[in-house]
Amino acid sequence: MKLIIFDFDGTLVDSRSLILESHRLVFPRFRLPIPDPADSLALVGKSLAAILAQLVGSAAPIAEMVRAYDLLLPQLRADPAFAESPFAGVSELLGELHSRPGLALGIATGHRSDTIGPALDALCWTHYFSTIQAADTAPSKPHPAMLHQALQATGVQAEDAIFVGDTSFDMIMARAAGVRSIGVGWGYHQVEQLRATGASCIVESISELRVRIQDTLDAIPGIDR
Template identity: 60%
Template structure:
């Protein structure tokens, strides 16, 4: 059952939850696969795997014989280059920046991130958005096993001193909800990202927000 508020720790996914990174991800995939002479995956196949670590995503899309580690390095280089272009930089979803600011100003709430990005990829993105100061803990794919393993969330609890019953995880994919369930956190799914409400519920979401305003209401932020 959903817990009583206020909470101590609110952890967010990044891609598809806080920011729209669809154009960036798809272009990174196109350029990385083309660079290695591999068939470019369809947008549907690429986006269906967002949330897991890049290594797992590329391995699944490119197949077992692909030079995955070389592709990971190329992807990182391409990502850094594309982020400097306005057409591809991550864009916050409407209302997210204000929600983060208001949560940050609402003690005793502490904010965290748990993302399929590596820390070298997500920290610069948070800094570019002016959000780095909001997040007391940033858990990334180079710090724990890939979602849906609960490691990132368990580490976030340890880093902040929160208990599982005092925390929620907010994400847009079934991998997020499975991770929350494995860590025994309440999972709140959002529908403006990559997976449908039905898929989020099937993966263990306790509640669903269909707009940022609805998420604000679920978190009791005024």
């Protein structure tokens, strides 16, 4: 069995509107200034608590803010203006990969299990993934525990896995876990950041990602093609 693990926000879906609107509504409730969008988006991929602590400091009421986000998230996701939107071609790619023998798919995300689950259900993607690693079951990225757990859950060795992500946190995590990494250039970090933090390669489109995944799988012995 071989394994491809995907990040979620910025890799499979565009969540920019959801993230920024969440901050716009939650921060004023705690009499905090709304963070600059660039600062907010630069932290996407980490757990929400880690993001908030970095934006406002650990002395802020982080737990209370997280609860406010939890209550707000379903409301925003119900609004098409803010719900996560798959990047063009992602659903088709996931379907193709899922249908391949000897290949499993996984997710490693800064969301908690109870927030990534509804998102995957809404996108009709849940059945694609053999393992879903989230921020409530492992330390926040870039710690490699999510990938270690995904490998353990599927019985796949690190050298037989690929991780696809859009941030430097993703690349650092993959390198620490000994997993090949593919950086995507349409997410929340610049290509230069991905390259500097260890991306094995970088792609700029879903069609290029499809080719690069195939090329990487071809370099892994033992997979049915």
